Amino acid sequence: MKKFFLSLVVIISGLFFTFSGCNKGGGNEIIIGEFASLTGPNATFGISSTNGLKLAVEELNGSGGLLGKQIKLITYDNQGKPSESQTVVQRLIKNDNVVAVIGEVASSNSKAGAPICQQNKIPMVTPASTNPEVTAIGDYIFRVCFIDPFQATVLTKFAINSLKVKRVAVLKDVKNAYSTGLADFFEKEFKAAGGEIIEVQSYSAGDKDFKAQLTAIKSRNPEAIFIPGYYTDVGLIAIQAREIGITVPLFGGDGWESEKLTEGKAKDALEGCFFSTHVSTENPDPAIQNFISKYKAKYNSMPDAMSFLAYDAGMILFDAMKRAGTTDPEKVRNELAKTKDYSGVTGKISINEQRNAIKPAVILEIKGGQFKYKETVAP
Amino acid sequence: MTEFIQQVFNGLSLGSIYALIALGYTMIYGILRFINFAHGDVFMIGAFSGYYLGIMFAFSSGGGGTSLALAILILLGAMAISGLLGFTIEKLAYKPLRKSPKLTILITAIGVSLFLEYSGQLIFGADPKSFPSLLENKPLINLSGAVIGSNPVVVLITAGLLMLGLRMIVMKTKIGTAMRAVSYNPTAASLMGININAVISFTFIIGSSLAGAAGILYGLNYPSIDPLMGILPGLKAFVAAVLGGIGNIPGAALGGMIIGLLETFVTGYISPTYRDAIAFGILILLLLFKPTGLLGKKETEKV
Numbered sequence: 001m002k003k004f005f006l007s008l009v010v011i012i013s014g015l016f017f018t019f020s021g022c023n024k025g026g027g028n029e030i031i032i033g034e035f036a037s038l039t040g041p042n043a044t045f046g047i048s049s050t051n052g053l054k055l056a057v058e059e060l061n062g063s064g065g066l067l068g069k070q071i072k073l074i075t076y077d078n079q080g081k082p083s084e085s086q087t088v089v090q091r092l093i094k095n096d097n098v099v100a101v102i103g104e105v106a107s108s109n110s111k112a113g114a115p116i117c118q119q120n121k122i123p124m125v126t127p128a129s130t131n132p133e134v135t136a137i138g139d140y141i142f143r144v145c146f147i148d149p150f151q152a153t154v155l156t157k158f159a160i161n162s163l164k165v166k167r168v169a170v171l172k173d174v175k176n177a178y179s180t181g182l183a184d185f186f187e188k189e190f191k192a193a194g195g196e197i198i199e200v201q202s203y204s205a206g207d208k209d210f211k212a213q214l215t216a217i218k219s220r221n222p223e224a225i226f227i228p229g230y231y232t233d234v235g236l237i238a239i240q241a242r243e244i245g246i247t248v249p250l251f252g253g254d255g256w257e258s259e260k261l262t263e264g265k266a267k268d269a270l271e272g273c274f275f276s277t278h279v280s281t282e283n284p285d286p287a288i289q290n291f292i293s294k295y296k297a298k299y300n301s302m303p304d305a306m307s308f309l310a311y312d313a314g315m316i317l318f319d320a321m322k323r324a325g326t327t328d329p330e331k332v333r334n335e336l337a338k339t340k341d342y343s344g345v346t347g348k349i350s351i352n353e354q355r356n357a358i359k360p361a362v363i364l365e366i367k368g369g370q371f372k373y374k375e376t377v378a379p
Numbered sequence: 380m381t382e383f384i385q386q387v388f389n390g391l392s393l394g395s396i397y398a399l400i401a402l403g404y405t406m407i408y409g410i411l412r413f414i415n416f417a418h419g420d421v422f423m424i425g426a427f428s429g430y431y432l433g434i435m436f437a438f439s440s441g442g443g444g445t446s447l448a449l450a451i452l453i454l455l456g457a458m459a460i461s462g463l464l465g466f467t468i469e470k471l472a473y474k475p476l477r478k479s480p481k482l483t484i485l486i487t488a489i490g491v492s493l494f495l496e497y498s499g500q501l502i503f504g505a506d507p508k509s510f511p512s513l514l515e516n517k518p519l520i521n522l523s524g525a526v527i528g529s530n531p532v533v534v535l536i537t538a539g540l541l542m543l544g545l546r547m548i549v550m551k552t553k554i555g556t557a558m559r560a561v562s563y564n565p566t567a568a569s570l571m572g573i574n575i576n577a578v579i580s581f582t583f584i585i586g587s588s589l590a591g592a593a594g595i596l597y598g599l600n601y602p603s604i605d606p607l608m609g610i611l612p613g614l615k616a617f618v619a620a621v622l623g624g625i626g627n628i629p630g631a632a633l634g635g636m637i638i639g640l641l642e643t644f645v646t647g648y649i650s651p652t653y654r655d656a657i658a659f660g661i662l663i664l665l666l667l668f669k670p671t672g673l674l675g676k677k678e679t680e681k682v
Contacts, residue, residue, distance in 0.1 A: 211389040212390075215647055218382070232603065235509075244385060263509040
């Protein structure tokens with residue numbers, strides 16, 4: 001038996017060395033890692049962001065690369081799970097020797113991957129995780145999007161001034177850091193602005209039956225329902241809300257952003273509902289329209305906010321490397337922290353002391369399954 | 380009061396789906412004395428059969444369709460596919476092990492379950508699909524604010540009809556009598572000239588096709604399906620079968636309804652976080668006082 005274990009150890013360590021040896025060379029390459037939910041319930045988050053990031057990498061490689069080298073992007077699927085995120089980030093850093101990590105969209109997954117980047121002192125840039133705790137994990141963690149307290153302020157202003165509602169019910173996902181965080185910030189802001197939160201109900205991601213919660217909400221007669229969840233659940237919630245006779249508008253945050261949100265019956269159920277997000281594809285800004293046409297030419301589909309943000313996340317990382325003149329993680333981190341007024345496709349990006357980006361948010365309205373621009377709220 | 384009526388309806392339509400799945404568990408247990416853990420995944424395959432049949436019959440994914448005849452055709456198609464799957468699983472995985480210890484066949488069932496789940500992810504993709512709306516959901520009853528749509532009613536009626544049909548088969552037909560005989564004593568039944576293999580196959584076909592029907596009804600009510608959707612409803616239906624008295628057909632139906640109602644009430648009135656904890660806690664209490672389940676008797680006639 002002892003012999004068996006010994007040989008097992010030898011085999012495993014042998015494998016380890018073989019794999020870890022693979023990517024060490026890379027003299028002409030800069031290896032960047034990405035973790036994303038390419039499969040699983042929130043797959044469009046990962047697919048859109050990976051597509052956006054790939055576009056950034058290709059563009060840079062096409063124009064001569066970075067520091068005289070080509071960029072190689074390694075993307076691993078985390079199936080949308082925090083546990084899997086830890087595994088793949090570990091693998092990116094230990095086996096693939098990446099010099100920087102990009103990811104994730106979902107805050108729960110970013111929070112799982114970030115501590116590993118921090119421990120290994122590898123800079124990580126998240127494109128779209130809005131939960132404030134993500135960048136609080138350490139000084140190597142950055143983001144190129146706004147944070148949820150700001151998003152809550154935007155939604156509060158919108159609910160009170162444009163929707164003109166005072167009595168709002170909340171339905172949040174208790175398993176999801178983004179959802180509970182945004183719900184808490186919104187409740188605080190909305191009450192401070194003179195509104196009333198009349199009912200708070202919750203669900204767990206993956207639930208299919210929301211009728212019990214919605215029935216409880218309906219009995220309190222809210223003027224609108226705030227659902228800070230992800231698109232897969234939101235679509236089902238909307239369908240079931242309409243089925244039991246709830247007619248008031250529903251609204252939510254950037255977790256709604258996906259072309260799959262209005263798939264099937266959800267298209268009618270979400271008619272006239274609103275959400276806040278990072279960018280509107282209807283914006284005539286040439287930077288945005290230019291990105292859309294490039295994206296469409298390559299992928300034959302429309303980009304969403306996650307594609308824009310991932311493109312910017314890649315670009316500010318490459319920009320920091322250019323300024324640092326090296327891929328040394330510490331120097332790149334210092335340059336990332338100094339990012340100021342970088343013109344990205346999602347607007348001007350400046351990184352503040354908390355390593356967050358200060359940017360405006362847009363409100364979109366769902367009309368006939370399309371996301372129509374409603375208003376912009378500046379920070 | 381309005382809220383209460385609506386919650387009862389929510390619970391019944393969820394419960395009737397659990398009941399349909401529970402029937403398969405209980406029938407197979409009645410015949411073979413073993414828990415077919417792959418049953419929840421047969422339910423998933425039923426839903427996906429409905430999804431692909433729906434697309435084939437020109438329902439756009441999630442789009443509207445209103446032809447009742449087509450909906451029934453799709454229901455029957457999905458039942459046939461699931462029945463065939465159940466038959467195949469039994470022939471390939473369980474039959475060669477019939478003489479082995481019960482634990483071996485139980486582990487095999489878990490293996491089959493994982494096989495179906497992950498081949499499902501490979502073939503259908505892991506992301507949730509939007510189930511085609513086979514029937515338009517119209518508000519049917521409006522009781523002072525409690526809106527009851529047509530889909531939950533369709534689910535209830537279909538489930539009721541299927542259970543009635545099953546009752547007819549088991550009580551009134553020759554094969555039903557054979558099933559009851561095998562359940563009562565397989566050795567004696569085979570001595571009386573009953574083809575045990577045929578009876579077991581038939582039981583798997585019927586049980587699995589009911590799970591397939593449950594898959595369609597689930598998709599109709601909660602139109603988002605994915606390859607792992609069978610795990611939790613399967614587990615809950617299993618508990619429903621135990622609650623009603625495993626091996627007892629009306630017991631499974633009753634157990635399903637009770638679980639559906641319990642879940643809905645706990646979610647609606649107490650807390651969704653504790654939904655499963657409280658619902659299953661009550662079950663533990665119930666089973667402490669009545670270990671054979673609600674309708675299970677020490678020497679009941681089992682199928």
